[in-house]
Amino acid sequence: MHDYVIFLHAVDAQTARSAAVIRDHCAHLDRLDAEGRLIAAGPFADSEAGGLIVGSFPDLQQAVAFAQSDPFVKRGYSRAQVRRWEWSYPENGHLGIVDPFPGSHPRFLNSLHLRATTRHFSPRPIAHELVELLVAAALAAPSEFNLQPWRPVVCHSSTDRQRLQRCCRDQVQVSAAALAVVCAVDPRVFEDQAPRAADELILHGERSPEQRDETIAFIRSCFVNPQDSAIRNGTIFGHQLLLAGLSRGLAGFWLGGFDQDALHQEFGLPTRAIIAGVIGLGWPSELNHPRPRHTMEQLVGWGHWPGA
């Protein structure tokens, strides 16, 4: 896959386009977006009109084919020009930025501010492939000593979501969401897999082989309160899942009110399993705005407890 810029030059900037052809143009872009290949699109806001689309395509031919099949082009409103382009970002070294970290997203910070909890969803399902993509992104979350103690129970089918809802004080958003995930953690991992975690540290040169026994003891000493560690690790997984969903246009909620025992029984969780919470995701049927927030002055302390 390579990135291409498609310019849609207006043949005549004065010609009005019907709502139908604009809708078809958007649907054309939506199809590329659904495959995760639309990077950016938008109109020029000057007198020359036209627009610019950035997308990923296997080769120039397929980029050109996509441009030629755009309803604006097919109907003679626009002339397409396609150029191979490379988005510069830290991970490909293009910006010359010293920082090689692969996480820069100029618009992501803004979206964290715009995020609002959503509990009302359209009936549109989430494709199984997208569910796997989101769960995989959540499984890429950090965990203490890379122990990956998460054992999520994914409730995707309507039946599974209804079973889950009955364990969550019958809160209707659980089955209304197209996907609900129980963020469960197996705390036995903290004990059982400490040797493997120590070996990983030795492999990466962070500990010497002679320090193996003391490293295992150190790792275990970090989990004297396994309940707290389980909640922390499970919550990191869950929040990464929620934000991964957001990045694909989904919306959702965190849910902390559930019946632990009912959940254990319904989904066959062993007694030791600890549940950090439940995440729900779906295609929203409402546009929510963030709830009012306290000010930074009220909540944040600089080098001390806030307000102290």
Added chain:
Amino acid sequence: MHDYVIFLHAVDAQTARSAAVIRDHCAHLDRLDAEGRLIAAGPFADSEAGGLIVGSFPDLQQAVAFAQSDPFVKRGYSRAQVRRWEWSYPENGHLGIVDPFPGSHPRFLNSLHLRATTRHFSPRPIAHELVELLVAAALAAPSEFNLQPWRPVVCHSSTDRQRLQRCCRDQVQVSAAALAVVCAVDPRVFEDQAPRAADELILHGERSPEQRDETIAFIRSCFVNPQDSAIRNGTIFGHQLLLAGLSRGLAGFWLGGFDQDALHQEFGLPTRAIIAGVIGLGWPSELNHPRPRHTMEQLVGWGHWPGA
């Protein structure tokens, strides 16, 4: 602020540019990026050469001034063309997507996979403005009943980070990071602010005024285990802070190994305060790759406990 596309057309595609002028060009872009105004940049990868920059500017004049002061333009390698442009995304309705949720970021999901914990940093500081931006993004995280129980202690100065390091088993990454934040939570909020949370639900029509007393009781009943709730809410705040940092090119770590009592004493935390963890962020001096992961089959259960 509006978005503008700056085209840098190569005056002569055959002319080689010195490493010095390329560095100057990157530094020019870095300055825009540091202000959070660079959206995308990159070269065309075809025979015509040149490149494309997308940025936010107060007006056309300032976009043109930025383009004209690009070292490629000043040195005569490139001719600049500036056009006002509007990025289409769900929240401005430009894509015609039914989903109005303001969180879509095609590249964000990928970056969750590329993220790796970083403990080695360059000495480059994080500007105070950026720290405020990141903390504000973390404060936009969801919390149970929007109670916002977070009381983060921000350690930005070198002195504060060293004080913190002494409370974190003297782990050197704490002071090496340009920013370290104690994700503390005040569990008294769960009890004290339940009436305010009930009033907010009533204001938004989710409960009737007659249900006020039972709503307050319901909210308090959700916090029968305030320790778990505090860890969950504090962790959501912390992970949102970490990912907000990533979106700006920073990298960092979660830290769970600290001396609770020492932290309470050093930073004046009341006895009731609960600490979910410590987040460190800085400009990375190393490119880390994600550690090996278990497979989805090993970790995830579909409608049941994994492996059951």
